[in-house]
Amino acid sequence: MTQIGIRKTIPTLLFLVITARLDEAHKSQESENVPTSQEASPFDAEYLDRVWGGLSWKREHEMKTLNITLHLKIHPINPVAVLWEPATAIASYLEESCEENNNWVRGKKVLELGAGLGLPGLAAACLGGNVTVTDKPELLPWLQHGIDLNLKSIQNTSGEIRAEVLIWGDDEKIRSMPRQDLIIVSEAIYDISTVDDLISTMVRLSHDDTTIIVSQGVWIEGSTLEGAWTKFFHDSAEYFEFSPLPVEYDDSISFVGKVRKTSNTEEKISEISPGHTEL
Numbered sequence: 001m002t003q004i005g006i007r008k009t010i011p012t013l014l015f016l017v018i019t020a021r022l023d024e025a026h027k028s029q030e031s032e033n034v035p036t037s038q039e040a041s042p043f044d045a046e047y048l049d050r051v052w053g054g055l056s057w058k059r060e061h062e063m064k065t066l067n068i069t070l071h072l073k074i075h076p077i078n079p080v081a082v083l084w085e086p087a088t089a090i091a092s093y094l095e096e097s098c099e100e101n102n103n104w105v106r107g108k109k110v111l112e113l114g115a116g117l118g119l120p121g122l123a124a125a126c127l128g129g130n131v132t133v134t135d136k137p138e139l140l141p142w143l144q145h146g147i148d149l150n151l152k153s154i155q156n157t158s159g160e161i162r163a164e165v166l167i168w169g170d171d172e173k174i175r176s177m178p179r180q181d182l183i184i185v186s187e188a189i190y191d192i193s194t195v196d197d198l199i200s201t202m203v204r205l206s207h208d209d210t211t212i213i214v215s216q217g218v219w220i221e222g223s224t225l226e227g228a229w230t231k232f233f234h235d236s237a238e239y240f241e242f243s244p245l246p247v248e249y250d251d252s253i254s255f256v257g258k259v260r261k262t263s264n265t266e267e268k269i270s271e272i273s274p275g276h277t278e279l
């Protein structure tokens, strides 16, 4: 076959394979009474497993020091349920810093905000943390699925993990939660309208010695994403001090850093969280 012949043939074959796969998925929906795409939530892990299960939407993360492989199922289309590089960077940082620093996560209360698939939270649980991974309600099946996939690894450590709904700024929910020793925010600062609520949640759920780790991917200059990050960095500087972490990360990440509460944070928080009274 000539080179031109090959070039023409490959796309045709790909098209045929994809069409056949979609047909199969459609048939299996009918035969197994799987909800149709209109009925099924795009976040429904069980639905995706049955329809797309033959395709590999799986990702793995190695925790070499613990000899653990974390397994995650990612979403084929929806960008909130993919695994972002900043999450991988935090998971690696937690592992490395625990090795260097006497397993500092062990026994700590850990909260991941906007967790998506919850990789850093899963890593923290394997390091012995008492972890709560949180997100919007539609992400809960994905978080729970990640926990179920890795339960054995977590049970072999002294860690614990649970998934809960926490929408930033939800006063009732925040009041019901204890202050945390470690808060993780990975790739979650992209919507300027949620920045105030995120900052107030971070403040209200942290104490003076809480470690907060924030990581963020690159943004395009002048984009809405850059606007959200600039606001977060600017506004939260009133409550927190930022310092970059000594983490090696690739070009897709702009910031991995530690955030520490400044001394007068508690007095200021009522300004950005008007309904707030001291917990």
Ligand SMILES: C[S@@+](CC[C@H](N)C(=O)[O-])C[C@H]1O[C@@H](n2cnc3c(N)ncnc32)[C@H](O)[C@@H]1O
Pocket: 079, 080, 081, 082, 083, 084, 085, 086, 087, 113, 114, 115, 116, 117, 118, 134, 135, 136, 139, 166, 167, 168, 185, 186, 187, 188, 194
């Ligand atoms: C780009 S994803 C990042 C997911 C994950 N942290 C990671 O790094 O792979 C952003 C996440 O933030 C969550 N999120 C956005 N706004 C939120 C809000 N107001 N309250 C709670 N979660 C929110 C989204 O649902 C989504 O899971």
